[in-house]
Amino acid sequence: MAELYEENFKIVSKYVHATSRGHEVIQTALGMQLLPQDYAFPYYRDDAMLLSIGMKPYDLMLQLLAKKDDPFSGGRTYYSHPSLNDIDKPKIPHQSSATGMQAIPATGVALGLHYRESLTDEQRVAIDSNSNSSSSSDSIVVCSLGDASVTEGEIAEAFQMAALKQLPILYLVQDNGWDISANEAETRAQNAAEYAAGFHGIEAISIDGTDFEESYNTLNEVIEKIRTERRPFLVHAKVPLLNHHTSGVRMEFYRDDLEEARSRDPYPRMRQLLLDNGFSEQDLDGYDSFAKAESKKALEQAMTMPDPEPSDLFTHDFAPTPITEEKGERSPEGADKVVMVDCALFAIEELMKKHPECLLYGQDVGGRLGGVFREAATLAQKFGDNRVFNTPIQEAFIVGSTVGMSAAGLKPIVEVQFADYIWPGLNQLFTEVSRSNYLSNGKWPVSMILRVPIGAYGSGVALTILVLWKVWFQI
Numbered sequence: 001m002a003e004l005y006e007e008n009f010k011i012v013s014k015y016v017h018a019t020s021r022g023h024e025v026i027q028t029a030l031g032m033q034l035l036p037q038d039y040a041f042p043y044y045r046d047d048a049m050l051l052s053i054g055m056k057p058y059d060l061m062l063q064l065l066a067k068k069d070d071p072f073s074g075g076r077t078y079y080s081h082p083s084l085n086d087i088d089k090p091k092i093p094h095q096s097s098a099t100g101m102q103a104i105p106a107t108g109v110a111l112g113l114h115y116r117e118s119l120t121d122e123q124r125v126a127i128d129s130n131s132n133s134s135s136s137s138d139s140i141v142v143c144s145l146g147d148a149s150v151t152e153g154e155i156a157e158a159f160q161m162a163a164l165k166q167l168p169i170l171y172l173v174q175d176n177g178w179d180i181s182a183n184e185a186e187t188r189a190q191n192a193a194e195y196a197a198g199f200h201g202i203e204a205i206s207i208d209g210t211d212f213e214e215s216y217n218t219l220n221e222v223i224e225k226i227r228t229e230r231r232p233f234l235v236h237a238k239v240p241l242l243n244h245h246t247s248g249v250r251m252e253f254y255r256d257d258l259e260e261a262r263s264r265d266p267y268p269r270m271r272q273l274l275l276d277n278g279f280s281e282q283d284l285d286g287y288d289s290f291a292k293a294e295s296k297k298a299l300e301q302a303m304t305m306p307d308p309e310p311s312d313l314f315t316h317d318f319a320p321t322p323i324t325e326e327k328g329e330r331s332p333e334g335a336d337k338v339v340m341v342d343c344a345l346f347a348i349e350e351l352m353k354k355h356p357e358c359l360l361y362g363q364d365v366g367g368r369l370g371g372v373f374r375e376a377a378t379l380a381q382k383f384g385d386n387r388v389f390n391t392p393i394q395e396a397f398i399v400g401s402t403v404g405m406s407a408a409g410l411k412p413i414v415e416v417q418f419a420d421y422i423w424p425g426l427n428q429l430f431t432e433v434s435r436s437n438y439l440s441n442g443k444w445p446v447s448m449i450l451r452v453p454i455g456a457y458g459s460g461v462a463l464t465i466l467v468l469w470k471v472w473f474q475i
Contacts, residue, residue: 001047001057001295002243005064008299013247015064017079020048022242023174025266026209028052029216030142030172033223037139039407040090041106044080044097045174046144053089055082058298067305068312074441075308083440090142093407094440096431100149103158103171104397105432108404110141110167110232115359116408117230118386123356127409135408138227140168147175147184147236150192154427157394161401162232163201164392170219170226171196171234174209176241176261181254193236202232209237210266212273240264319437319445341375344451348376348413352383355411359387362398362415362451366390372417373453395421400428402448403436415451422452 002019005012020027023045031052034040042049047060055071063070064079072082077097084092093109095102113135116124149155150173162169173192177184184191193204207218215237222233240261244251251258271284331337338346352358360379365371366389367380380388391398398414399422405412416422429450437445 001060004292004295004299005247006243009247011303012064015066015079016246016248017064018045018047018246019241019243020045022176022240022261022265023209024048025212025270026172026174026207026215026237026239027144029212030144030219032216033219034090034142035139036086036088036090037136038090039106039109039135039139039141039404040092041095041102041141041143042080042082042092043095043099043102043144043146043149044078045146046082047080049144050080050082055089056298057295058302061298061302062305065302065305066307067302068308069305070441072441073439074312074316076439076441081439083443085443091407093403093444094432094436096435096439098427098431100145100152100155101400101427101431103143103145103149103152103155104400104428105403105407106141106143107158107162107167107169107397108401109408110162110169110404111165111401112405112408112410113139113141114165114167114230115386115405115410119356127357140170140223140226141404142170142172144172144174145192147173147177147192148179148182148187150195151188154396154400157392157397159196159199159202160392160394161397163199166201166231168226168230169232170222171202171232172219173234173236175236175238177257178241178245178255180245180249191236193234196234196236202234204234204236206236206238209239210264210269212266212270239266316438316440316442319442341373345375345377345379349379349382351411351413352379352387357409358411358413359383360413360415361389361391363393363417364390365415371415375451375453376415395423395425396428399425399450400432402450403428403432403444403446406436406446406448407444411447413449413451415453417453419452419454 002021005017027046027049031049034053040053050060051057059071060080063072063077063081066075068075072084081095081097082092083094084090093105095105116127116135117137119127145155161167175191179187191206193206196202196204205218205222207214209215218235222235225231226233242261242265274284275281348360352360360376365376367385370377370379376388395416398416402412402414416425433446433448
């Protein structure tokens with residue numbers, strides 16, 4: 001497929017695409033072992049992983065050319081930006097192009113699975129009947145990352161929560177030694193496995209990602225442990241990048257290691273492994289010919305398919321939802337007045353009584369304090385520490401994890417302690433939360449309530465109020 005794209009560069013170059021050349025073995029070794037009840041967050045270089053879970057070249061090429069029938073986004077996103085909710089494949093919630101940002105939604109799914117495992121069978125069935133998702137007691141989450149993205153601060157927030165809560169998640173880090181033109185010596189103080197080892201509770205392993213046997217066997221052992229022991233792992237796979245970073249950034253501009261990288265090409269090693277296990281040269285040549293012919297046919301077919309309709313530009317910008325109209329007397333005669341913070345408290349209590357999939361988390365909302373303004377007072381005592389709990393001080397995780405929690409069939413209510421603290425969470429709010437339904441073509445709506453106390457101490461946050469109002473209005 002990568003060779004075909006290069007041959008047709010003038011046609012496909014207007015659509016940005018990356019390549020998995022050099023990464024194919026580790027991606028295939030993982031994809032072969034994922035089950036339909038699992039959740040996966042492949043990133044933009046993971047087309048080999050997508051093929052190994054059952055996607056076809058034609059499916060990927062519909063997205064490459066931004067066609068109406070693109071199974072991921074309906075032509076809304078770049079190549080290899082998957083979102084799937086097929087019954088026979090791992091579930092793939094939406095994730096944005098921003099590197100590393102998928103780690104928080106992915107860890108949010110794992111947090112959702114962790115919560116679901118504390119419920120009764122009856123409660124889990126009720127949740128599944130009200131959502132577009134389901135899971136089993138051995139479901140796992142896989143978050144695929146490039147090594148350069150691990151320097152992002154949001155990765156640290158995800159790792160911290162996975163280690164703290166012992167979540168059933170695998171972080172697969174594919175390390176080809178490069179960002180775009182900056183190499184690892186310039187940008188990273190340590191590799192991903194060394195970094196993750198600092199988070200007590202995450203087991204980190206480094207492997208040769210070009211060796212199929214080592215990759216498959218290591219992942220098989222790790223995945224089995226996550227399924228049974230319900231704890232996080234990181235697998236750091238060293239691989240070469242054998243094609244351009246993306247179609248828009250040509251490797252010849254800056255790479256000085258191309259010959260060394262080609263010496264680690266996993267394809268000759270894979271071919272030799274097959275020869276050593278009873279396949280013939282004729283068999284392998286036949287597979288090569290088949291793959292090339294199928295890929296060429298798929299691209300030709302995809303190019304003839306219709307583009308998205310302009311009338312669908314705003315389809316799925318919001319998920320359809322019932323609206324409850326408020327009726328009645330706001331100030332009934334003879335009734336006690338209730339302050340606003342108590343109204344909010346009563347509303348959340350009402351939701352949590354009605355919906356076992358509803359839970360509340362954030363900074364200091366747990367049972368010991370119940371919120372710095374007492375806006376969550378008594379909730380942990382009434383619903384348990386598994387439904388009302390404190391998080392670390394990490395606004396990005398608080399906001400972005402709701403994408404994953406929703407994908408796991410839950411309805412989270414989250415709180416950022418003060419409006420002035422919300423800024424680290426805006427990246428997740430804009431790129432993940434607000435766009436999940438639209439960019440997944442309606443497959444992954446997000447159900448969440450974000451509480452942000454404002455103005456509790458007079459006029460000190462007047463500017464924050466104004467800016468936030470403008471931000472929310474645009475969403």
